[in-house]
Amino acid sequence: xxxxxxxxxxxxxxxxxxxxxxxxxxxxxxxxxxxxxxxxxxxxxxxxxxxxxxxxxxxxxxxxxxxxxxxxxxxxxxxxxxxxxxxxxxxxxxxxxxxxxxxxxxxxxxxxxxxxxxxxxxxxxxxxxxxxxxxxxxxxxxxxxxxxxxxxxxxxxxxxxxxxxxxxxxxxxxxxxxxxxxxxxxxxxxxxxxxxxxxxxxxxxxxxxxxxxxxxxxxxxxxxxxxxxxxxxxxxxxxxxxxxxxxxxxxxxxxxxxxxxxxxxxxxxxxxxxxxxxxx
Amino acid sequence: xxxxxxxxxxxxxxxxxxxxxxxxxxxxxxxxxxxxxxxxxxxxxxxxxxxxxxxxxxxxxxxxxxxxxxxxxxxxxxxxxxxxxxxxxxxxxxxxxxxxxxxxxxxxxxxxxxxxxxxxxxxxxxxxxxxxxxxxxxxxxxxxxxxxxxxxxxxxxxxxxxxxxxxxxxxxxxxxxxxxxxxxxxxxxxxxxxxxxxxxxxxxxxxxxxxxxxxxxxxxxxxxxxxxxxxxxxxxxxxxxxxxxxxxxxxxxxxxxxxxxxxxxxxxxxxxxxxx
Ligand SMILES: Nc1ncnc2c1ncn2[C@@H]1O[C@H](COP(=O)(O)OP(=O)(O)O)[C@@H](O)[C@H]1O
Ligand SMILES: [Mg+2]
Numbered sequence: 001x002x003x004x005x006x007x008x009x010x011x012x013x014x015x016x017x018x019x020x021x022x023x024x025x026x027x028x029x030x031x032x033x034x035x036x037x038x039x040x041x042x043x044x045x046x047x048x049x050x051x052x053x054x055x056x057x058x059x060x061x062x063x064x065x066x067x068x069x070x071x072x073x074x075x076x077x078x079x080x081x082x083x084x085x086x087x088x089x090x091x092x093x094x095x096x097x098x099x100x101x102x103x104x105x106x107x108x109x110x111x112x113x114x115x116x117x118x119x120x121x122x123x124x125x126x127x128x129x130x131x132x133x134x135x136x137x138x139x140x141x142x143x144x145x146x147x148x149x150x151x152x153x154x155x156x157x158x159x160x161x162x163x164x165x166x167x168x169x170x171x172x173x174x175x176x177x178x179x180x181x182x183x184x185x186x187x188x189x190x191x192x193x194x195x196x197x198x199x200x201x202x203x204x205x206x207x208x209x210x211x212x213x214x215x216x217x218x219x220x221x222x223x224x225x226x227x228x229x230x231x232x233x234x235x236x237x238x239x240x241x242x243x244x245x246x247x248x249x250x251x252x253x254x255x256x257x258x259x260x261x262x263x264x265x266x267x268x269x270x271x272x273x274x275x276x277x278x279x280x
Numbered sequence: 281x282x283x284x285x286x287x288x289x290x291x292x293x294x295x296x297x298x299x300x301x302x303x304x305x306x307x308x309x310x311x312x313x314x315x316x317x318x319x320x321x322x323x324x325x326x327x328x329x330x331x332x333x334x335x336x337x338x339x340x341x342x343x344x345x346x347x348x349x350x351x352x353x354x355x356x357x358x359x360x361x362x363x364x365x366x367x368x369x370x371x372x373x374x375x376x377x378x379x380x381x382x383x384x385x386x387x388x389x390x391x392x393x394x395x396x397x398x399x400x401x402x403x404x405x406x407x408x409x410x411x412x413x414x415x416x417x418x419x420x421x422x423x424x425x426x427x428x429x430x431x432x433x434x435x436x437x438x439x440x441x442x443x444x445x446x447x448x449x450x451x452x453x454x455x456x457x458x459x460x461x462x463x464x465x466x467x468x469x470x471x472x473x474x475x476x477x478x479x480x481x482x483x484x485x486x487x488x489x490x491x492x493x494x495x496x497x498x499x500x501x502x503x504x505x506x507x508x509x510x511x512x513x514x515x516x517x518x519x520x521x522x523x524x525x526x527x528x529x530x531x532x533x534x535x536x537x538x539x540x541x542x543x544x545x546x547x548x549x550x551x552x553x554x555x556x
Contacts (some may be wrong), residue, residue, distance in 0.1 A: 072461070072465060073464075074461060074464075091464075092461065092464035092465050093465070094465060094466060094467040096465060097465055097466075098461065098462070098465045100458050100461070100462065102458060104456075104458045104459055104461070104462040105462075106459060106462070106478070106481070106482070107482075108481045108482070108484065108555070109481075117463075117466050117467075117477075118465075118466035118467050120467070121467055122467075164466070165465075168466060168467065170465075
């Protein structure tokens with residue numbers, strides 16, 4: 001694990017201007033099990049700076065999860081490379097936390113034990129407990145520490161998952177449509193909470209969403225991916241000041257510009273589906 | 281008849297088992313009465329049908345004794361300690377065999393679930409042996425282990441082994457892959473750690489189902505195990521009753537097997553509810 005790195009070897013990638021994550025000409029092909037090959041991502045390059053909040057938006061099936069899984073170390077590129085702080089990804093690592101769409105809480109552990117799970121090695125028992133409680137308080141679930149996850153609503157579960165991930169203090173946080181399964185009000189609340197935490201802690205966040213509005217609301221950089229095979233179609237800095245308001249004219253302009261780019265891709269996705277019959 | 285050394289030691293064990301079931305039932309749920317009611321009703325209904333059959337057919341009591349006389353024998357055997365001793369002997373046999381099955385079956389199930397090669401090798405063997413009834417093993421059990429305890433435990437081992445292995449395999453294979461990923465990004469850096477901290481706990485509910493089902497199949501096989509050269513146990517009670525033409529005794533043995541089976545199963549369910 002990378003936690004035992006000698007001091008000074010990494011951890012200050014910004015000093016020499018290097019990006020925290022460098023994705024260079026990454027392609028990924030899958031075998032579809034019938035002898036065919038699905039090209040999920042083609043020659044994609046993207047540099048993500050330390051502390052960036054990057055939202056990746058794209059039509060379903062364009063390879064967003066594929067890209068995120070490679071960042072997580074669960075899969076490796078067919079060609080090209082991904083460097084984190086200048087080093088190739090060797091596998092999953094506690095330095096790259098992940099928040100999953102379906103929460104992935106451990107059902108046999110209490111809320112508190114879920115949050116302390118990742119702290120077992122780096123903290124003493126009582127330190128882990130205190131740290132976990134701090135994060136549970138931050139997501140407003142201090143009173144639910146002793147509960148089992150099954151007694152929580154979806155939104156609460158995702159808040160526990162967010163607390164669990166931030167508690168381990170990773171350098172990068174990967175989120176794959178984390179609010180996709182939540183109702184609009186809960187989603188709005190969690191967006192605000194996430195933003196608050198991010199602005200305080202300035203983690204590098206890669207956030208996948210299919211909502212342009214969510215992307216513009218949260219991120220300081222929005223990346224639009226093309227229909228399969230995924231590549232980067234648009235890479236836009238969002239300079240709007242926080243707190244952002246979806247009703248602001250500036251917000252709407254940004255949103256409209258991004259929608260335009262996305263619309264072209266959606267049109268391609270549908271023609272792709274009808275031409276090769278490979279719906280997602 | 282069971283010897284006296286066993287008689288003094290075993291009632292305590294039986295008592296513990298029953299009181300534990302009760303304690304947990306009252307603590308775990310207020311619904312104990314409503315959980316027991318269907319069983320009491322079932323007993324009552326069977327008693328009524330049985331009594332009607334006797335009134336209509338009027339068979340000799342050796343062929344079909346009346347519910348009242350069977351109930352009489354039941355309490356007689358219960359209060360003399362005979363029933364409790366025999367039940368305890370049978371429970372001890374089943375529990376030993378079941379523990380051995382768990383000790384071998386759970387690691388084997390994990391191995392099959394985790395290793396493609398092990399699955400290819402062991403799965404066909406299991407599938408070949410699984411349909412063979414524990415009854416079929418009686419001759420070999422006697423040849424290999426003689427007529428002592430070991431042969432009886434072996435037969436029940438056969439009856440308890442497969443549900444444990446199969447449920448363990450199933451439990452491990454069905455662990456949600458996203459939980460494994462979560463474990464990995466939360467610091468499980470090697471397979472052993474991931475297994476102990478995520479995979480095994482995630483599979484526990486399924487493993488418990490295996491343990492529960494297998495205790496049931498083991499308990500049902502008690503007759504087969506005690507059919508040969510037993511001088512104690514509920515199976516012996518039934519075989520002995522048959523020999524001396526006491527069908528009431530046979531029925532008492534059957535009823536005891538039914539009741540204990542239900543009680544043990546209830547305990548397992550309570551434990552499973554706590555863990556799940
Ligand atoms: N393990 C896999 N095996 C085969 N095909 C896959 C696999 N994972 C993803 N794909 C395919 O790659 C494409 C991109 O998938 P994904 O990254 O999940 O898209 P997104 O997250 O953008 O909706 C899809 O066509 C999908 O069917
Ligand atoms: Mg996806």
